[in-house]
Amino acid sequence: MINEEELKILKSKALNDHIPIIMDDTLEVIREILENEKPSRILEIGTAVGYSASQFAKYTDDSCIIDTIELDEERAKQAIENVKKIGVESRINIIVGNAVDILPTLNNKYDIIFIDAAKGKYPIFLNESLKLINKNGLILADNILYKGYVMSDYNKHKQRTAVNHLREYIKEITENPDFESKILEVGDGLSITRIK
């Protein structure tokens, strides 16, 4: 049983503490995807304090397991406490470490992978995710439009490296004939890629 009150408290605390959590409109799109796809196992890259992982638990069957990776030890610690308070700890495995190192060590296969961590690492995350995704699975990437920088010709911004890596990610998902992709202008941009 999900403790909705604790989930609400987690959201407002995260926003207060300026922890970047999934935006409401992005979550609404993912909710629909989860309800349609009925995944058995989800991988999330970028747990923060466990908000999106808890929401994913809410929108999936009780048998669905969510593995989620967080680099920052303090955030991961908070996430472990938060998922307990919300009552979803039996369904969420929080893995502490750098996803670049963790991803090659994972043995499970996933129906949905949600990428929501360092933007400069998105091409690496995609490459590793392709080894872990089930056929017909979906790879979702949040913040793919990065405040509009990705689609503008303004390239002198201090975040240029991240922008270039996001562009590289978009090129790969839109040009590879093995993928079916769309990019939605919800939140900070969400890409949805079906692996054929």
Ligand code: SAM
């Ligand atoms: N998915 C979370 C939510 O909506 O509730 C928000 C995740 S936040 C946007 C991104 C998180 O990714 C941060 O907590 C950050 O510490 C983590 N992160 C950044 N680089 C990472 C990496 N290489 N491996 C694992 N986690 C990383």
